[in-house]
Amino acid sequence: MLTSVLFVLSLALLAGNGFLFWQLREQKALIRHLMDQDSQDAALPPPEPVLTLRIRDPIALAKRESRSARMLADHLPVMVSKMVYQEVQKELEVELRERQIDVDIQIDYR
Structure with a gap:
């Protein structure tokens, strides 16, 4: 057992x-x-660094910088926000070209 x-x-x-x-x-x-x-x-290859720019209040910026944006911002906020980013993109490209910095700037919507 x-x-x-x-x-x-x-x-x-x-x-x-x-x-x-x-x-x-x-x-x-x-x-x-x-x-x-x-x-x-x-x-x-190692990952490529990416710089992200976010405008905290694009509507307020548009109202401050443009008379037409003051009228449109309340009715078409998405369009005004896109226009603000496009304008900032253009200004950054001009400024960086003046400083002879070769960059690719693109807007990604998330």
Whole structure:
């Protein structure tokens, strides 16, 4: 009776060890895969820095700078905001060209 209990216990421990061994092999394979992937990522060029400009209150800026914007801002705020960004883009391009700085400026709507 005692020997059969010990035998069953030994089988359970053997099965547990087998499971742990299998988990260890899976983790090693995963680590190898991640290391290979990391070395492939190292071959990619580094990310390019991007400068983001956000005008905090484009409507107020438009009202302050333009008489026509004062009338349109209350009725067409989205259009006025887009026009403000387009105007700021033009002014930045002119200023940077005067300083001989070669840039690409684009407006991304998010």
